[in-house]
Amino acid sequence: EPEVTQTPSHQVTQMGQEVILRCVPISNHLYFYWYRQILGQKVEFLVSFYNNEISEKSEIFDDQFSVERPDGSNFTLKIRSTKLEDSAMYFCASKTSGGAETQYFGPGTRLLVL
Amino acid sequence: SQKIEQNSEALNIQEGKTATLTCNYTNYSPAYLQWYRQDPGRGPVFLLLIRENEKEKRKERLKVTFDTTLKQSLFHITASQPADSATYLCALVGGSQGNLIFGKGTKLSVKP
Numbered sequence: 001e002p003e004v005t006q007t008p009s010h011q012v013t014q015m016g017q018e019v020i021l022r023c024v025p026i027s028n029h030l031y032f033y034w035y036r037q038i039l040g041q042k043v044e045f046l047v048s049f050y051n052n053e054i055s056e057k058s059e060i061f062d063d064q065f066s067v068e069r070p071d072g073s074n075f076t077l078k079i080r081s082t083k084l085e086d087s088a089m090y091f092c093a094s095k096t097s098g099g100a101e102t103q104y105f106g107p108g109t110r111l112l113v114l
Numbered sequence: 115s116q117k118i119e120q121n122s123e124a125l126n127i128q129e130g131k132t133a134t135l136t137c138n139y140t141n142y143s144p145a146y147l148q149w150y151r152q153d154p155g156r157g158p159v160f161l162l163l164i165r166e167n168e169k170e171k172r173k174e175r176l177k178v179t180f181d182t183t184l185k186q187s188l189f190h191i192t193a194s195q196p197a198d199s200a201t202y203l204c205a206l207v208g209g210s211q212g213n214l215i216f217g218k219g220t221k222l223s224v225k226p
Contacts, residue, residue, distance in 0.1 A: 004157075033213060042218040043158060043203065048211040056211040091157045095212065101146055103214060105157035 002026045004106035012112045021109045023075045023092030032075045033093040082113045116141045120217035135189040135220045137204030143182040150203040194224045
Protein backbone atom coordinates (compact mmCIF):
# COMPACT_ATOMS: atom_id res chain seq x y z
CA GLU A 1 0.00 0.00 0.00
CA PRO A 2 1.41 3.42 -0.94
CA GLU A 3 2.49 5.59 1.95
CA VAL A 4 3.95 8.99 2.70
CA THR A 5 7.60 8.85 3.71
CA GLN A 6 9.66 11.42 5.59
CA THR A 7 13.37 11.91 6.17
CA PRO A 8 15.16 12.19 8.45
CA SER A 9 13.25 10.52 11.26
CA HIS A 10 15.20 12.55 13.82
CA GLN A 11 17.15 15.79 13.48
CA VAL A 12 19.12 17.62 16.13
CA THR A 13 20.32 21.12 15.32
CA GLN A 14 21.72 24.20 16.97
CA MET A 15 19.60 27.30 17.39
CA GLY A 16 20.00 29.60 14.40
CA GLN A 17 20.83 26.81 11.96
CA GLU A 18 18.82 26.01 8.87
CA VAL A 19 17.05 22.67 8.56
CA ILE A 20 15.30 21.01 5.65
CA LEU A 21 12.74 18.33 6.30
CA ARG A 22 11.89 16.08 3.42
CA CYS A 23 8.73 14.26 2.42
CA VAL A 24 7.76 12.01 -0.45
CA PRO A 25 3.96 12.13 -0.78
CA ILE A 26 1.91 9.35 -2.32
CA SER A 27 2.59 9.45 -6.05
CA ASN A 28 -0.83 10.35 -7.48
CA HIS A 29 -1.64 12.89 -4.78
CA LEU A 30 -1.92 16.56 -5.67
CA TYR A 31 -2.45 18.34 -2.35
CA PHE A 32 0.33 18.50 0.22
CA TYR A 33 0.44 19.68 3.81
CA TRP A 34 2.83 20.23 6.69
CA TYR A 35 1.71 19.98 10.30
CA ARG A 36 3.64 20.11 13.52
CA GLN A 37 3.06 18.69 16.99
CA ILE A 38 4.90 20.08 19.98
CA LEU A 39 5.39 17.42 22.64
CA GLY A 40 2.18 16.87 24.55
CA GLN A 41 0.18 19.26 22.39
CA LYS A 42 -2.20 18.88 19.50
CA VAL A 43 -1.35 18.53 15.84
CA GLU A 44 -1.30 22.01 14.25
CA PHE A 45 -1.59 22.98 10.59
CA LEU A 46 1.33 24.88 9.07
CA VAL A 47 0.84 25.10 5.32
CA SER A 48 -0.93 23.60 2.33
CA PHE A 49 0.56 23.39 -1.15
CA TYR A 50 -1.11 22.80 -4.50
CA ASN A 51 -0.12 23.36 -8.11
CA ASN A 52 3.40 24.38 -7.08
CA GLU A 53 2.36 27.15 -4.77
CA ILE A 54 1.24 27.74 -1.20
CA SER A 55 -2.54 27.63 -1.07
CA GLU A 56 -3.04 28.36 2.61
CA LYS A 57 -0.86 28.92 5.67
CA SER A 58 -1.34 29.38 9.38
CA GLU A 59 -0.03 32.08 11.68
CA ILE A 60 2.75 29.73 12.72
CA PHE A 61 4.11 29.66 9.17
CA ASP A 62 6.06 32.92 9.27
CA ASP A 63 8.95 34.16 7.14
CA GLN A 64 11.31 31.65 8.73
CA PHE A 65 9.47 28.82 7.00
CA SER A 66 9.33 27.93 3.34
CA VAL A 67 8.14 24.97 1.30
CA GLU A 68 9.17 23.66 -2.05
CA ARG A 69 8.42 20.84 -4.43
CA PRO A 70 11.77 20.72 -6.20
CA ASP A 71 10.91 17.75 -8.40
CA GLY A 72 8.01 15.46 -9.13
CA SER A 73 8.29 13.51 -5.91
CA ASN A 74 9.80 15.48 -3.03
CA PHE A 75 8.09 18.08 -0.86
CA THR A 76 10.32 19.97 1.56
CA LEU A 77 9.90 22.23 4.57
CA LYS A 78 12.76 24.59 5.32
CA ILE A 79 13.24 26.47 8.56
CA ARG A 80 15.83 29.18 7.93
CA SER A 81 16.98 30.04 11.43
CA THR A 82 15.71 27.58 13.97
CA LYS A 83 14.52 28.62 17.42
CA LEU A 84 14.19 26.52 20.54
CA GLU A 85 10.41 26.64 20.17
CA ASP A 86 10.63 24.98 16.75
CA SER A 87 11.37 21.70 18.52
CA ALA A 88 8.47 19.43 17.58
CA MET A 89 7.36 16.53 15.42
CA TYR A 90 6.75 17.66 11.87
CA PHE A 91 4.29 15.67 9.79
CA CYS A 92 3.82 15.76 6.05
CA ALA A 93 0.43 14.76 4.63
CA SER A 94 -1.08 14.42 1.19
CA LYS A 95 -4.39 13.75 -0.50
CA THR A 96 -5.55 12.97 -4.00
CA SER A 97 -7.66 15.97 -4.90
CA GLY A 98 -9.44 19.05 -3.62
CA GLY A 99 -12.62 17.08 -3.19
CA ALA A 100 -10.94 14.24 -1.35
CA GLU A 101 -11.46 14.26 2.36
CA THR A 102 -8.88 11.91 3.76
CA GLN A 103 -5.28 12.98 4.28
CA TYR A 104 -2.50 10.45 4.59
CA PHE A 105 0.21 11.31 7.05
CA GLY A 106 3.87 10.41 7.08
CA PRO A 107 5.63 9.03 10.16
CA GLY A 108 7.07 12.42 11.05
CA THR A 109 10.45 14.02 11.68
CA ARG A 110 11.35 14.75 15.26
CA LEU A 111 13.24 18.04 15.33
CA LEU A 112 15.19 19.05 18.41
CA VAL A 113 16.70 22.52 18.53
CA LEU A 114 19.40 23.03 21.15
CA SER B 115 -12.59 30.23 14.51
CA GLN B 116 -13.50 26.60 14.86
CA LYS B 117 -12.35 24.89 18.04
CA ILE B 118 -12.42 21.23 18.92
CA GLU B 119 -12.54 19.82 22.42
CA GLN B 120 -11.90 16.26 23.36
CA ASN B 121 -12.94 16.34 26.95
CA SER B 122 -11.07 13.35 28.27
CA GLU B 123 -7.30 13.47 28.10
CA ALA B 124 -7.11 9.84 29.14
CA LEU B 125 -9.46 6.90 29.33
CA ASN B 126 -8.62 3.59 30.99
CA ILE B 127 -10.83 0.58 30.38
CA GLN B 128 -10.74 -3.17 30.77
CA GLU B 129 -10.26 -5.44 27.78
CA GLY B 130 -13.55 -6.49 26.25
CA LYS B 131 -15.42 -3.35 27.32
CA THR B 132 -16.64 -0.60 25.01
CA ALA B 133 -14.62 2.60 24.91
CA THR B 134 -16.53 5.81 24.20
CA LEU B 135 -14.65 8.98 23.29
CA THR B 136 -16.21 12.42 22.90
CA CYS B 137 -15.46 15.24 20.47
CA ASN B 138 -17.18 18.62 20.68
CA TYR B 139 -16.78 21.56 18.31
CA THR B 140 -17.75 25.13 18.93
CA ASN B 141 -18.78 26.95 15.79
CA TYR B 142 -20.24 26.04 12.45
CA SER B 143 -21.21 22.46 11.77
CA PRO B 144 -18.72 20.93 9.36
CA ALA B 145 -19.68 18.97 6.28
CA TYR B 146 -17.85 16.00 7.76
CA LEU B 147 -15.78 15.00 10.75
CA GLN B 148 -12.92 12.53 10.93
CA TRP B 149 -11.30 10.33 13.55
CA TYR B 150 -7.62 9.42 13.48
CA ARG B 151 -5.47 7.12 15.59
CA GLN B 152 -2.00 8.21 16.69
CA ASP B 153 0.56 5.92 18.25
CA PRO B 154 3.49 7.39 20.23
CA GLY B 155 6.05 9.03 17.95
CA ARG B 156 3.99 8.29 14.83
CA GLY B 157 1.77 10.22 12.44
CA PRO B 158 -2.03 10.19 12.61
CA VAL B 159 -3.72 7.30 10.80
CA PHE B 160 -7.20 7.81 9.34
CA LEU B 161 -9.93 5.63 10.81
CA LEU B 162 -13.40 6.90 9.95
CA LEU B 163 -15.19 9.83 8.37
CA ILE B 164 -18.81 10.77 9.03
CA ARG B 165 -20.80 13.35 7.08
CA GLU B 166 -23.26 15.85 8.51
CA ASN B 167 -26.21 13.98 7.03
CA GLU B 168 -25.13 10.66 8.57
CA LYS B 169 -26.11 9.78 12.09
CA GLU B 170 -23.82 6.79 12.43
CA LYS B 171 -20.94 5.09 10.65
CA ARG B 172 -19.43 1.69 11.39
CA LYS B 173 -16.22 -0.09 10.49
CA GLU B 174 -15.57 -3.45 12.12
CA ARG B 175 -15.45 -2.74 15.89
CA LEU B 176 -15.53 1.03 15.42
CA LYS B 177 -18.63 3.21 15.43
CA VAL B 178 -18.91 6.96 15.05
CA THR B 179 -21.95 9.13 15.62
CA PHE B 180 -22.47 12.74 14.66
CA ASP B 181 -25.01 15.05 16.29
CA THR B 182 -25.01 18.48 14.65
CA THR B 183 -27.54 19.79 17.18
CA LEU B 184 -25.24 18.99 20.09
CA LYS B 185 -22.15 19.78 17.96
CA GLN B 186 -20.74 16.48 19.08
CA SER B 187 -19.30 13.25 17.75
CA LEU B 188 -18.92 10.05 19.73
CA PHE B 189 -16.36 7.40 18.85
CA HIS B 190 -16.91 3.88 20.13
CA ILE B 191 -14.62 0.86 20.14
CA THR B 192 -16.48 -2.31 21.05
CA ALA B 193 -14.83 -5.43 22.47
CA SER B 194 -11.71 -3.37 23.10
CA GLN B 195 -8.28 -5.00 23.01
CA PRO B 196 -4.91 -3.93 24.42
CA ALA B 197 -3.83 -3.29 20.80
CA ASP B 198 -6.44 -0.51 20.67
CA SER B 199 -4.37 1.47 23.16
CA ALA B 200 -3.41 4.72 21.43
CA THR B 201 -4.38 8.38 21.24
CA TYR B 202 -7.52 9.04 19.21
CA LEU B 203 -7.86 12.39 17.47
CA CYS B 204 -10.96 14.13 16.22
CA ALA B 205 -10.45 16.40 13.18
CA LEU B 206 -12.44 18.90 11.14
CA VAL B 207 -11.59 20.75 7.96
CA GLY B 208 -10.41 24.22 8.91
CA GLY B 209 -9.89 25.96 5.60
CA SER B 210 -10.76 26.04 1.94
CA GLN B 211 -7.71 23.98 1.05
CA GLY B 212 -8.69 21.10 3.29
CA ASN B 213 -6.28 21.69 6.14
CA LEU B 214 -7.35 19.87 9.28
CA ILE B 215 -7.99 21.21 12.77
CA PHE B 216 -7.31 18.55 15.38
CA GLY B 217 -8.46 18.07 18.91
CA LYS B 218 -5.84 17.38 21.51
CA GLY B 219 -6.83 13.73 21.55
CA THR B 220 -7.87 11.16 24.09
CA LYS B 221 -5.29 8.63 25.19
CA LEU B 222 -6.98 5.26 25.49
CA SER B 223 -5.42 2.50 27.57
CA VAL B 224 -6.99 -0.95 27.41
CA LYS B 225 -5.85 -3.21 30.23
CA PRO B 226 -5.84 -7.00 29.82
